[in-house]
Amino acid sequence: MKIALFGYGKMGRMIDEISLERGHQIVARIDEKPGEIPYGEMEVAIDFSVPESAVTNIKGCLSKGVPVISGTTGWLERFGEVSDHCEKVKGAFLYASNFSLGVNIFFELNRILASMVDKTGEYEVGIDETHHIHKLDTPSGTAITLAEGIIENSGYKKWALDKEGPETIPIYSHREGEVPGTHVITYTGGVDEIRISHEAFSRKGFALGAVVAAEWILGKQGVFSMKDVLNLGRK
Template identity: 80%
Template sequence: MKIGLFGYGKMGKMIEQIAQNRGHEIVARIDENSTEIPYGDMDVAIDFSVPESAVSNIKGCLSGGVPVVSGTTGWLEKFGEVRDHCLKVQGAFLYASNFSLGVNIFFELNRMLAGMIQNSGEYKVRIDETHHIHKLDAPSGTAITLAEGIISQTDYKQWELNKGNVDTVPIHSHREGEVPGTHVITYSGSVDEISIRHEAFSREGFALGAVVAAEWILGKQGVFNMKDVLNLGGK
């Protein structure tokens, strides 16, 4: 499989290493200094760039007939635009806020717990996410996905950063050292507290998941997520 990498920072380099270890070839490494993009050389593109470049990267790949997997966060207000473009050109696009197998299982556990607690009326929820100081966006895309999972199962209407009220899920973002990513969901009541936690030990799990997703999307058409890749059911 011939892969074009969009974004060649720490994640891009780790994806490169894992992809090559799995027998794939990196045919392009695209960063902010790139002037020409060889779409014709790529079987698939993996985008871990920056929010300002993600939309143009993804749409360019799709227009060039290249299926694209993206893990860039911070641009999702334009997700509908990208989805519509993918469908228009009959391309293949997969977005995930987090490609880790463990995190995607955590997403499903989070939804299940929210649904169980919904009818109790005794608990208030909060999300805490901690990442390295180099992370550009807050809250993390993973935290937003977790909040959306809670909202889908409860009476909460939306999420808010670093605050919340009776109708909103508060997300508290912390930036510390070189932390790969830790997410904690806490339900606090008057007599007890329930929490679930996912802690990544390195970025390797994210990179491996992105390569697996790129392998999976070849030959497909449509808009997908990691539930499709991992056959977890639903959208």
């Protein structure tokens, strides 16, 4: 498989390494200010760039018939625009806030737990996330996905950073050292507390998941998520 990498930071370099280990070829390593982009040489693009470049990168590839895997966060207010463009050009696009297999299982546990706890009316939820000091976005895309999963399966209506309020899920973000990523969801009641958490030991799981998604999307058409790749059904 011939892969183009958009964004060549730590994640881009790790995806490069894993791709080569799995027998793939990197045909382009494109940083923030690319020159001529070799669309004709790509079979799939993996975008871990920056929010300011993501939409241009994704739409550019889709317009040229190149399927795109995106893990860039901070641009999702334009997700509808990108999805519409993908459908218009009959392309293939997959976005995930986190490509880790464990995290995507965690997403499903989160949805199920939210629905179960909501029926009791006895608990208040909070999300706590910790990442390395180099992470650009706050809160993390993973934390937002977790909050959205709770909102879809409970009476909560919105989330807010470092704020509590009626029908609001507070997300508390921390940036420390080189922490790959830890997410904790806590339901606190009058007599006890329920807590689920996911802790990444390294970024390798994220990079591997992105390559697996790239392998999966070849020959497909539409807008997808890691639920499709891993065949994770809703409850």
